[in-house]
Amino acid sequence: MFLLGHSCWSYIISRGSGEKLNVRLPVYLALLAGVLPDLDIYFKPVIEHHTYTHSLLVLLPLSILLTYKFKRLGGAFSLGILSHLLTDSLVGTIPIFYPASTVTVGLSLGLPSPADTILEVGALAVAMVYALRNGDYEFFRGPHEESMMMSITLVSIVTLTLLFAGDNNIPLATFAFSRRALTAISLGHVVLVLTLGLGTIQGIRSYLSKQSSAGPPSVNKAL
Structure with missing residues (x-):
């Protein structure tokens, strides 16, 4: 699955589970969680894509550790990470017990x-409706300091998707509209x-607004 689906399903699952656990997982973390397993693309050819970071033998202990360390917040975030394996297993296969086994x-x-398109575009639509219902749309509507952190997910x-397009180091734009x-x-x-x-722009606006409100130090304070 492409990162459109991974990030949106992660948002839906991790934010939804966070609400059930009475903890608020920031929007950027809810989106980023589902992207994390594909960060192995940055380390090719040292780490082959779709191996260690797509295995339960790696991600399950990591999820347990995050939950132990950060409690309910870590649990909600971990569900977003694990959603990556679920969605990848729907459209393809995952090496669930790698490196102990290469079975997929x-x-x-x-x-x-068509199935992948429905899953990915559908996830985007559901995520947008969910953001409208839970109030997360406000982070895009006006200045919010937390919104600046969305730059991490954006980059x-x-x-990962537009430059590397999954397993292939080919810009997605070269074949994006071929089918x-x-x-x-x-x-x-x-x-x-x-x-x-x-x-991200709303986050920057919030930062600049606070800087402007603070103003230069007064003469009395300087003295």
């Missing part, structure tokens, strides 16, 4: 495929990136 499991619905998605399924997914990425960009 999954439904292999296809990537790209991750742009570099209908990829066209819909590519447009979904554009919407997601623009939304995160807007959130």
